Amino acid sequence: MTENYTALYEEHKQLGASFTDFGGWQMPLKYSSELAEHHAVRNAAGLFDLSHMGEVWVTGPQAGAFLDYALVGKLSAIADGKAKYSLICNEDGGIIDDLITYRFGDEKYLVVPNAGNAPTVAAALAERAANFDVKVEDASAATALVAVQGPKAEAILLKLTDEAQHALVTDLKYYAFNELTVAGHKVILARTGYTGEDGFELFVANDGAASLWAAVAEAGAEFGIVPCGLASRDSLRLEAGMPLYGNELSLERSPFDAGLGPVVALKSKEGDFVGRSALETAKEAGSKRKLVGLKGLGRRAGRGHYPVLKDGNVVGEVTSGQPSPTLGYPVAMAYVDVEHADLGTALDIDLRGKAEPFEVVALPFYKRQK
Amino acid sequence: MAKVAAELKYSAEHEWIAADGDGPSAIGVSAVAAEALGDIVYVDLPEVGTTVTAGETCGEIESTKSVSDLYSPVTGEVTEINDAVVSDPAVINSDPYGAGWLFKVTVTEEGPLLSAQEYAEANGGEL
Numbered sequence: 200m201t202e203n204y205t206a207l208y209e210e211h212k213q214l215g216a217s218f219t220d221f222g223g224w225q226m227p228l229k230y231s232s233e234l235a236e237h238h239a240v241r242n243a244a245g246l247f248d249l250s251h252m253g254e255v256w257v258t259g260p261q262a263g264a265f266l267d268y269a270l271v272g273k274l275s276a277i278a279d280g281k282a283k284y285s286l287i288c289n290e291d292g293g294i295i296d297d298l299i300t301y302r303f304g305d306e307k308y309l310v311v312p313n314a315g316n317a318p319t320v321a322a323a324l325a326e327r328a329a330n331f332d333v334k335v336e337d338a339s340a341a342t343a344l345v346a347v348q349g350p351k352a353e354a355i356l357l358k359l360t361d362e363a364q365h366a367l368v369t370d371l372k373y374y375a376f377n378e379l380t381v382a383g384h385k386v387i388l389a390r391t392g393y394t395g396e397d398g399f400e401l402f403v404a405n406d407g408a409a410s411l412w413a414a415v416a417e418a419g420a421e422f423g424i425v426p427c428g429l430a431s432r433d434s435l436r437l438e439a440g441m442p443l444y445g446n447e448l449s450l451e452r453s454p455f456d457a458g459l460g461p462v463v464a465l466k467s468k469e470g471d472f473v474g475r476s477a478l479e480t481a482k483e484a485g486s487k488r489k490l491v492g493l494k495g496l497g498r499r500a501g502r503g504h505y506p507v508l509k510d511g512n513v514v515g516e517v518t519s520g521q522p523s524p525t526l527g528y529p530v531a532m533a534y535v536d537v538e539h540a541d542l543g544t545a546l547d548i549d550l551r552g553k554a555e556p557f558e559v560v561a562l563p564f565y566k567r568q569k
Numbered sequence: 570m571a572k573v574a575a576e577l578k579y580s581a582e583h584e585w586i587a588a589d590g591d592g593p594s595a596i597g598v599s600a601v602a603a604e605a606l607g608d609i610v611y612v613d614l615p616e617v618g619t620t621v622t623a624g625e626t627c628g629e630i631e632s633t634k635s636v637s638d639l640y641s642p643v644t645g646e647v648t649e650i651n652d653a654v655v656s657d658p659a660v661i662n663s664d665p666y667g668a669g670w671l672f673k674v675t676v677t678e679e680g681p682l683l684s685a686q687e688y689a690e691a692n693g694g695e696l
Contacts, residue, residue: 217604232662233633234608430607430634498611502636521633522610551629551636 205250206343206408214426222315224251226429233430237524240394240435241567243423244349246415247432249400250408253317254342255310255324259333262306268472269327270300271454273464277302282374282391286454286462287312287320292477293450294457296320297442299391301376309387309402311344313444327473343408347415348398348435350567351422356381356388356399358418371399382414393432395439395565437519437530440492440563446503446518447490447532453481456534457490458562488515488534492564493546493557495529498522501548501557507533508547508554514539517548523564530564531557571600573694574666578682580642582624583692585666586682593648593673596641598630600665601694606632609658613639614650614672621647623680628671630661642682645674 203224211218216227227248229236239245257266263275272285282301286294296316301309312320321337328335347355356368359382367377368388376389384407392398403411416424433443442448447457454463455478463478493501500522501507507515520531531548539546542561547554577585583602587595603609611631621627621641628639650672654660661669689696 229607232608434633500611500631522631524633 203251205248206405207248207250207345207412210409210412211248211426216426216428219429221429222251222313224314226251227426229428229430230426233428233434234524236425236427236431237434239423239425240349240396240427240431241525242350244347244351244355244398244419244425245394245427245431246412246419246424247346247348247427248343248412249346250343250405251314252344253310253312253314253320253337253339254344254402255312255317255321256336256338257308257310257324257333258306258336259331260306261331262308262333265328265331265333266300266308266310267468267470268331269324270298271463271472271474271478272300273467274300274302274308275305276467279304280375280377282376282389284374284462286459287323288454288474288478289450290474290477291450292453292474292481294444294448294452294454295323295450297444297448301387301389316444341405343403343405344400345403345408345412345415346392346398346400347419347424348392348394348427349396349424351419351424352396352398355415355419355422355424359414382411382418384411386411393439393441394435395441395563396435396567433519434521434524437521437532438523438525438563438565440532440565442490442532443519452534453478453486455482456486456488486537488536489540490518491533491535491540492560492562493517493520493531493533493548494560494564495531495548496556496558498529499550499555500529501531501533501550501555506549507535507557508549509539511554513549514546520548525565529557532562535559570693570695571604572666573599573601573685573689573692573696575685575696577666577685578642579685579688580640580680580682581691582640582642584640584642586642593645593675594643595670595673596643597665597670598639598661599688599692599694601692603662603665603669606630606637607634608632609661612654612658612661612671614655615641615647617647617650619647621645621674623678639671641674642680643674643676644678644680645676647672647674649673
């Protein structure tokens with residue numbers, strides 16, 4: 200597989216990051232301790248390089264109608280300046296990717312897929328655009344994405360913006376965005392994230408990425424900001440109960456199995472969309488297994504693909520799991536037979552031959568105090 | 570770069586063992602391994618009185634990201650385990666060659682061991 204490097208690769212090297220391959224990209228796994236990075240985001244702030252994520256622009260007179268056809272949600276109904284979580288499915292209703300769509304106007308949208316899926320999503324969108332008056336443009340290679348996450352994120356952003364633009368930051372609602380200048384760079388500033396904390400994601404052209412990264416690190420120093428790698432990103436999103444494509448989401452799982460039924464606009468969209476008929480059938484049929492949260496009663500954590508047991512029989516499989524740094528006990532997400540998926544059900548995870556007790560609990564595991 | 574303590578011997582599976590002394594030898598994991606594992610959150614050690622065998626698994630080390638088998642670099646009887654690392658496994662990351670030792674063994678036979686120099690060369694550690 201081709202190795203891709205983000206515009207911030209040299210910064211990560213200088214910070215002494217350990218790298219890992221993720222979706223074909225060399226990404227920082229951690230800089231020092233992934234636990235310290237995790238706690239920094241919960242208590243102060245963390246700085247992430249997410250430039251491996253894709254950026255696909257959809258523009259033209261039929262942009263909204265096209266996205267309503269290509270994705271499972273009703274994207275045409277988003278208000279200008281707002282973002283929406285959605286899925287792109289295939290004709291069989293399998294999930295190709297989960298993504299966020301930002302609406303700039305009725306003829307301009309930005310679609311952000313996951314790193315490893317970005318080329319597939321861009322190709323699928325281009326193919327589905329055949330009968331629409333739209334332009335699909337994959338800008339992933341030219342665009343960097345930096346996230347500032349944590350309770351101090353807003354204070355840090357305010358230090359980097361003109362006072363006249365402060366209201367654009369403070370008044371920004373969750374899943375909304377603005378175009379403004381941060382540390383001298385024109386950015387798209389979105390109040391979105393994958394950590395369960397307040398925070399922002401900043402899209403910037405590649406040539407501004409290093410300077411923006413340095414400015415955020417410097418402004419955040421007094422608040423205790425630390426650079427964070429993919430290890431802490433994963434533990435943070437798991438505590439926040441957010442699915443990861445490849446773990447919880449895949450071509451083999453329907454959105455209904457994953458608890459994402461509300462994302463599929465079967466009722467509010469009148470027209471056809473890719474996967475509609477299969478998804479209607481899947482909804483009608485119901486799920487055999489569904490995604491649940493599991494809380495460990497002992498100290499040992501379940502890991503991806505470990506079997507979930509009820510009285511010694513396999514009734515499910517772990518998709519993600521590890522000790523929760525914030526909560527202090529092991530947490531996992533797993534697909535479990537619906538008859539064993541009720542809250543409070545006692546289950547075991549087969550930890551390499553040893554049954555360890557877990558309990559079905561509500562997701563998310565962690566919710567920040569507002 | 571992770572430190573390799575010069576006075577110890579190492580197994581290819583990243584365990585260290587204190588060089589020959591009169592009493593039982595302490596065994597732990599190298600800083601190279603501790604760094605690769607990430608923050609260690611759980612250790613499962615052999616019980617006192619049991620016999621461990623060189624090259625065979627005798628426990629597990631679990632970090633936030635993964636689980637790894639613990640291999641014994643020598644054969645012999647376990648005389649003591651480090652209760653401090655069981656209750657606070659983070660010590661293995663912060664002081665792998667000191668307070669982060671795992672268990673002690675009365676050695677009857679050594680497995681194949683590397684000198685600090687050889688281990689550092691093979692695993693990218695720093696003497």
